[in-house]
Amino acid sequence: MQYKQKILVTGSNGQLGSEIKELASSYPAYDFHFFTRAELSLDSSAIIEEIIAEVNPDYLINCAAYTAVDKAETEKEQALQINGTAVGIMAEACAKLGAKFIHISTDYVFDGSIEKPLQEDAPVSPVNYYGESKSAGEQVVMQANAESIIIRTSWVYSFYGKNFVKTMMRLMSEKESINVVGDQWGSPTYAADLAVAIMQIITSGKWVPGIYHFSNEGVITWAQFAGEIASLIQSPCVVNSIPTSSYPTPAKRPLYSVMDKTKIQTCYGIDTKNWKESLAICVRKLTAK
Numbered sequence: 001m002q003y004k005q006k007i008l009v010t011g012s013n014g015q016l017g018s019e020i021k022e023l024a025s026s027y028p029a030y031d032f033h034f035f036t037r038a039e040l041s042l043d044s045s046a047i048i049e050e051i052i053a054e055v056n057p058d059y060l061i062n063c064a065a066y067t068a069v070d071k072a073e074t075e076k077e078q079a080l081q082i083n084g085t086a087v088g089i090m091a092e093a094c095a096k097l098g099a100k101f102i103h104i105s106t107d108y109v110f111d112g113s114i115e116k117p118l119q120e121d122a123p124v125s126p127v128n129y130y131g132e133s134k135s136a137g138e139q140v141v142m143q144a145n146a147e148s149i150i151i152r153t154s155w156v157y158s159f160y161g162k163n164f165v166k167t168m169m170r171l172m173s174e175k176e177s178i179n180v181v182g183d184q185w186g187s188p189t190y191a192a193d194l195a196v197a198i199m200q201i202i203t204s205g206k207w208v209p210g211i212y213h214f215s216n217e218g219v220i221t222w223a224q225f226a227g228e229i230a231s232l233i234q235s236p237c238v239v240n241s242i243p244t245s246s247y248p249t250p251a252k253r254p255l256y257s258v259m260d261k262t263k264i265q266t267c268y269g270i271d272t273k274n275w276k277e278s279l280a281i282c283v284r285k286l287t288a289k
């Protein structure tokens with residue numbers, strides 16, 4: 001029997017992990033090993049090393065993360081353990097076994113003060129503690145295993161898990177009007193598209209370590225995002241655009257957070273779909289439930 005390359009996926013109940021799980025049957029040449037938080041907790045360094053050694057994967061995709069952006073301001077130690085320390089342990093374990101490590105990071109490693117799409121080598125300046133913990137993760141990955149690939153993404157939503165699209169759809173079914181921030185700009189990412197991009201990297205036959213940016217195409221505000229959701233579900237709910245100052249949050253958010261995706265497009269031939277096209281696919285799937 002032909003050897004199937006093994007892909008270990010952490011955080012398999014999250015948005016991205018679930019999308020990869022859904023996609024796995026389209027890649028029968030690979031042997032996927034999915035781990036939920038209960039099965040592979042990033043809280044314990046010993047368990048991480050033990051499971052990685054046991055599976056002995058060819059690739060490890062780290063979809064697990066501490067993603068509670070506001071809570072991270074007060075749960076700093078926990079956020080740093082999961083997004084920093086544990087990520088370093090995974091990267092090191094992969095280096096020891098010769099496994100290729102793909103780690104996911106965030107646009108929040110930037111502060112959002114530069115109003116142009118940022119390239120991968122732009123200086124980081126985390127906007128909040130979550131961003132700081134993810135930035136620490138990037139650093140430990142590159143120190144422990146310089147052969148790794150890190151993909152920064154932004155505004156992730158999916159059919160699975162908790163996200164802005166699902167929250168808006170629920171609120172729109174309950175209320176006549178909603179207030180949504182209209183002065184923060186960014187690019188949404190459909191987790192299903194990111195899952196395909198990751199698999200394109202793995203199946204490409206080439207491995208070019210380093211940092212990559214990935215999101216859907218288009219630069220919009222949260223209010224515009226909500227407006228399009230309302231239109232797709234034909235909701236009469238009115239979306240009022242409000243300033244950030246009227247919606248205070250414990251963690252600061254970037255005002256302009258757009259990443260340049262030329263590197264992943266040219267290096268791996270990855271096509272980044274328009275945000276409206278991908279949103280329509282996700283909303284169709286959510287409303288077909």
Ligand SMILES: NC(=O)c1ccc[n+]([C@@H]2O[C@H](COP(=O)([O-])OP(=O)(O)OC[C@H]3O[C@@H](n4cnc5c(N)ncnc54)[C@H](OP(=O)(O)O)[C@@H]3O)[C@@H](O)[C@H]2O)c1
Nearest residue numbers: 011013014015016037041042064065067104106153155156
């Ligand atoms: N969501 C966004 O808007 C966004 C934006 C930029 C970058 N990212 C990055 O993209 C990646 C994927 O995000 P996502 O949206 O798929 O996140 P998600 O839906 O929040 O999933 C994260 C997963 O990590 C698991 N997890 C949390 N703490 C853990 C721990 N201590 N040990 C093991 N697993 C743990 C969660 O388990 P439970 O299901 O049990 O909670 C969940 O399955 C992350 O690296 C994230 O930082 C996300």
